[in-house]
Amino acid sequence: MTEALNREYQVCEEIGRGRFGTVFRCTSRISGESFAVKSIDKRLISGDSLDSQCILTEPKILQLLTPHHNIVQIFAVYEDQFHLHIVLELCDSQDLYHRIIDKGVFSESESKPIVKQLVQAISHMHKAGVVHRDLKPDNILFSSEDTVKISDFGSADIVGGGEVVAMRGVVGTPYYVAPEVLAGMEYNEKVDVWSCGVILYVMLAGFPPFYGESVTDIFDAVLRGNLRFPTRAFHSVSPLAKDLLRRMLSKDVSRRFSADQVLRHQWMQ
Numbered sequence: 001m002t003e004a005l006n007r008e009y010q011v012c013e014e015i016g017r018g019r020f021g022t023v024f025r026c027t028s029r030i031s032g033e034s035f036a037v038k039s040i041d042k043r044l045i046s047g048d049s050l051d052s053q054c055i056l057t058e059p060k061i062l063q064l065l066t067p068h069h070n071i072v073q074i075f076a077v078y079e080d081q082f083h084l085h086i087v088l089e090l091c092d093s094q095d096l097y098h099r100i101i102d103k104g105v106f107s108e109s110e111s112k113p114i115v116k117q118l119v120q121a122i123s124h125m126h127k128a129g130v131v132h133r134d135l136k137p138d139n140i141l142f143s144s145e146d147t148v149k150i151s152d153f154g155s156a157d158i159v160g161g162g163e164v165v166a167m168r169g170v171v172g173t174p175y176y177v178a179p180e181v182l183a184g185m186e187y188n189e190k191v192d193v194w195s196c197g198v199i200l201y202v203m204l205a206g207f208p209p210f211y212g213e214s215v216t217d218i219f220d221a222v223l224r225g226n227l228r229f230p231t232r233a234f235h236s237v238s239p240l241a242k243d244l245l246r247r248m249l250s251k252d253v254s255r256r257f258s259a260d261q262v263l264r265h266q267w268m269q
């Protein structure tokens, strides 16, 4: 562990592991307050790879976006020859992925406050020219029972000075990734609205809108983008919720809602 980190924080138990690092709970030696610290061993990542760009992108983007009530706050970065330590707001309430597994299905009134906070954070990101590109329930953390915090900006990118322009490159997770990304086309910030639409659908239905037995089948289903609302899962879902889902999951990017349009939709009121 980097000496400077140890001087300021007492590093405690491991709370998670990702592709690039291990996350520990830590406490400030001054205030006694708890935080999370994501520690990356730079020796495990080859110098000029895409992965090494990812680890440096995350603190840079978090610094750009902080503070926002629904984005994990960054407090400090410590770097030495071998390690990068990112001190973050501690989000120790169950993440959305595990909530979905435990609950199965959310009612509209249960999903609304979660999705609203999510879209408020997405709108803030997009205004700053940041596209997350990997929104999925595993990256939606909670700092308390009902406060959403978007995390894991390792796949995010900054595009233009607050102006989001066209991007390329396949980034994301099969069920949640937008069709234009898979098609290898240029894409923009609306890929995050698509992913958020998939998240809302999964919460209301208990299963994803575009499904397949293998990764290739999932990709094919996403590319077809044939949105259905099976009666067994949607019989009690309101027409307004379905209307919003259609607008968030529009294959035609120009017709797909922006984050601000989603926030203004009647279902959100």
Ligand SMILES: Nc1ncnc2c1ncn2[C@@H]1O[C@H](COP(=O)(O)OP(=O)(O)OP(=O)(O)O)[C@@H](O)[C@H]1O
Pocket (backbone or CB within 6 Å): 015, 016, 017, 018, 019, 020, 021, 022, 023, 036, 038, 072, 088, 089, 090, 091, 092, 095, 138, 139, 141, 151, 152, 154
């Ligand atoms: N601020 C935080 N507070 C509490 N737990 C966190 C925090 N950030 C991350 N974690 C936990 O640590 C785990 C690893 O997080 P990390 O961001 O390194 O990777 P990841 O989300 O699994 O994504 P990837 O491997 O795609 O980068 C997460 O699954 C989460 O459970």
